[in-house]
Amino acid sequence: MSDAExxxxxxxxxxxxxxxxxxxxSQREGLNGHPGKVYWLTGLSGAxxxxxxxxxxxxxxxxxxxxxxxxxxxxxxxxxxDLSFTEADRIENIRRVAEVAKLMLDAGLIVIxxxxxxxxLERRMARDLIGAPDFLEIYVxxxxxxxxxxxxxxxxxxxxNGEIENLTGIGSPYEEPDNPYAIFDGxxxxxxxxxxxxxxxxxFGATSSIVAAREQTPFATDTSQAxxxxxxx
Numbered sequence: 001m002s003d004a005e006x007x008x009x010x011x012x013x014x015x016x017x018x019x020x021x022x023x024x025x026s027q028r029e030g031l032n033g034h035p036g037k038v039y040w041l042t043g044l045s046g047a048x049x050x051x052x053x054x055x056x057x058x059x060x061x062x063x064x065x066x067x068x069x070x071x072x073x074x075x076x077x078x079x080x081x082d083l084s085f086t087e088a089d090r091i092e093n094i095r096r097v098a099e100v101a102k103l104m105l106d107a108g109l110i111v112i113x114x115x116x117x118x119x120x121l122e123r124r125m126a127r128d129l130i131g132a133p134d135f136l137e138i139y140v141x142x143x144x145x146x147x148x149x150x151x152x153x154x155x156x157x158x159x160x161n162g163e164i165e166n167l168t169g170i171g172s173p174y175e176e177p178d179n180p181y182a183i184f185d186g187x188x189x190x191x192x193x194x195x196x197x198x199x200x201x202x203x204f205g206a207t208s209s210i211v212a213a214r215e216q217t218p219f220a221t222d223t224s225q226a227x228x229x230x231x232x233x
Contacts, residue, residue, distance in 0.1 A: 028108030032066045036105040037203065038130050039112045042123060042177065043140030044169050045155055046147035048186035049114040052140060055196035057112055063200065065110055070097055072115040085166045091122045098126035105134055118174040136203060139177045142186035144169045 029035050039056060041049040050071055057069045076083065080096055083089040094117050101111045117123050127135040147169065148156040159167035166172040181203075184195055 025106050025108060028106075032108045034065050034110070034204070036108045036134065037110050037136060038101050038105055038134055039110070039136050039138055039199075039203075040101075040117070040123065040126060041112065041114045041138045041140055042117045042180075043142060043186065044144060044147045044174055045116060045167070046150045046152055047140040047142035048184075048192070049116075049140045051192055052138070052184055052186070052196060053112045053114040055192045056199055059193075059196045059200045060110055066108070067110045067112060068104055070101060070111065070113045070115075075115075085172075087119075087166075087172070091119070091125075094122040094126055095129075098129045101126075102130050105130060116168050116174070118168045118172065120175045120178065123177065136181040137177055138199070139180040139183045140186045141176075141183050146187050 025036065039053070041053050043049050053069055053071065057067050060067045075097060076093070079100070080093050083093050094115065097113060097115060101113055104111045117126070123137060127137070151157055155164060155167055156170065158164045159170040164171070168174045182199060184190070184199075
């Protein structure tokens with residue numbers, strides 16, 4: 001974007017005034033029969049984010065909840081097709097996704113996002129934009145060695161051959177979440193459908209046998225005492 005375009009955009013923004021409407025988010029949620037939430041799945045390429053996101057949406061749908069799943073590759077094929085994989089464009093990619101998720105949240109929907117979102121700063125930006133109470137950060141924790149062995153899209157092979165720059169984990173860092181709502185072991189030790197069901201139940205205040213048996217189940221490892229106290233997996 002040229003300096004002139006940036007200046008015009010900044011000028012236009014000063015002439016924009018928020019319009020308030022009558023129907024509120026809480027009224028939309030009342031019609032839906034449940035509150036809105038944003039599940040923000042983060043992790044390396046090949047970690048299993050889309051797999052877990054899909055299983056979580058299926059579980060929520062079976063429970064009669066209204067959902068929508070925003071997936072990284074799908075968004076980059078449309079809304080964000082003009083963005084590259086530089087650090088600046090990755091941040092803009094996440095900013096746009098967070099704005100879309102915020103709109104869907106205002107519609108009373110449960111939004112599931114599956115994006116590498118490698119930088120803590122961009123995830124914090126998304127959380128601040130969406131609102132911390134509605135933002136559930138889920139870290140799909142899969143070792144790079146396993147992701148590289150899976151390599152479902154051939155990205156790691158191409159990165160190792162010098163064909164791709166800035167691939168997270170190879171040419172660009174991944175910053176692990178400091179204090180996620182939940183950590184999912186994506187190495188294959190845990191059944192994805194069971195994990196999705198637990199996540200759906202616990203995040204809406206229910207209990208499950210999986211949660212009760214958590215001490216013996218390698219589903220997740222909390223990063224804070226607060227998470228352990230409230231038995232979030």
